[in-house]
Amino acid sequence: DAGVIQSPRHEVTEMGQEVTLRCKPISGHDYxxxxxxxxxxxxxxxxxxxxxxxxxxxxxxxxxxxAKMPNASFSTLKIQxxxxxxxxxxxxxxxxxxxxxxTQYFGPGTRLLVL
Amino acid sequence: xxxxEQPSEVTAVEGAIVQINCTxxxxxxxxxxxxxxxxxxxxxxxxxNALDGLEETGRFSSFxxxxxxxxxxxxxxxxxxxxxxxxxxxxxSARQLTFGSGTQLTVLP
Numbered sequence: 001d002a003g004v005i006q007s008p009r010h011e012v013t014e015m016g017q018e019v020t021l022r023c024k025p026i027s028g029h030d031y032x033x034x035x036x037x038x039x040x041x042x043x044x045x046x047x048x049x050x051x052x053x054x055x056x057x058x059x060x061x062x063x064x065x066x067a068k069m070p071n072a073s074f075s076t077l078k079i080q081x082x083x084x085x086x087x088x089x090x091x092x093x094x095x096x097x098x099x100x101x102x103t104q105y106f107g108p109g110t111r112l113l114v115l
Numbered sequence: 116x117x118x119x120e121q122p123s124e125v126t127a128v129e130g131a132i133v134q135i136n137c138t139x140x141x142x143x144x145x146x147x148x149x150x151x152x153x154x155x156x157x158x159x160x161x162x163x164n165a166l167d168g169l170e171e172t173g174r175f176s177s178f179x180x181x182x183x184x185x186x187x188x189x190x191x192x193x194x195x196x197x198x199x200x201x202x203x204x205x206x207x208s209a210r211q212l213t214f215g216s217g218t219q220l221t222v223l224p
Contacts, residue, residue: 031210033212035212042216043212045211048209048211050209056211093158095210102206102210103160103163104158104210104212105160106159108156108157
């Protein structure tokens with residue numbers, strides 16, 4: 001398996017522009033998570049989906065952030081408009097929940113810089 | 116809400132044993148996980164404790180005491196490649212993770 005795939009790996013944009021981050025989870029996984037990592041706030045959960053349905057988006061910082069999962073193989077995290085404080089590494093992770101399996105598999109991340 | 120505390124930095128020498136502690140506050144959780152992250156990399160799963168006690172996975176072991184709101188990660192036979200950040204994380208009902216701030220482990224030759 002290729003693991004969780006994220007694109008782009010790096011993104012540099014200007015304040016006010018729309019940014020779309022993409023994620024392909026591991027096939028067969030029924031949970032998908034979006035996390036953000038910064039020096040100041042550490043690793044924080046933004047939103048997660050179960051069977052393509054958003055379950056909890058309480059971690060989404062503002063209305064400028066939105067996430068979708070149109071099918072089991074694809075999810076997007078969109079920031080519109082972007083601001084310099086959105087600069088961070090955004091990770092997508094997926095898992096298959098069982099009584100014994102607790103592993104979340106993280107993608108390589110998208111390093112976002114908003115100028 | 117939930118909060119976790121762990122030391123910001125730990126230093127040890129190659130071949131030694133190191134313990135990274137994690138204390139937490141929560142109204143409820145399913146388990147305590149540990150993840151490793153190398154600089155520039157993604158977090159990778161190390162260990163999980165759903166029940167009190169010790170879980171052993173090769174050179175890594177993890178411990179949980181729910182009554183003490185405490186857990187630790189034990190790394191044995193340290194190797195240079197173990198230099199990384201280590202995160203404890205509380206697992207929620209959907210196994211969503213709330214992470215601690217991370218411990219930077221430096222292994223010296």
